[in-house]
Amino acid sequence: MALPLPDACCDVVSIAFGIRNVADPARAMAEFVRVLRPGGRVIVLEFSLPKNPVLLAGYNFYFKHIMPRTATLISGDKSGAYKYLPKSVNAFIDREGMQAMMGDAGLTDITLKPLTFGIAVCYRGVKPS
Numbered sequence: 001m002a003l004p005l006p007d008a009c010c011d012v013v014s015i016a017f018g019i020r021n022v023a024d025p026a027r028a029m030a031e032f033v034r035v036l037r038p039g040g041r042v043i044v045l046e047f048s049l050p051k052n053p054v055l056l057a058g059y060n061f062y063f064k065h066i067m068p069r070t071a072t073l074i075s076g077d078k079s080g081a082y083k084y085l086p087k088s089v090n091a092f093i094d095r096e097g098m099q100a101m102m103g104d105a106g107l108t109d110i111t112l113k114p115l116t117f118g119i120a121v122c123y124r125g126v127k128p129s
Contacts, residue, residue: 007035046123048119099112108127
């Protein structure tokens, strides 16, 4: 949320599976835009929820019940990290909210591309020239 970089010094700022873990995502997005040169791009890869109701039901069952148990068993992790992941994904802003946040930060030409049946989305926004 406070990058140690001068204004307008980067062509691309990217974050993968991390924006939902930032204390103030809107502030972080504004900071990304601050360090971008005009015409630069912000790329965000983040988990999402499938739009198809059948896929969503299967995804939620897997994500909330199977994945935490198997991942914990395999990794030996006792911290609860694999229970946190589904909760954080389900509580984070939706696709429209992410696009609005990017627009509010000053980005234009905002696009999104759902990946893996919509369980992840790649967002792209451009800093105006």
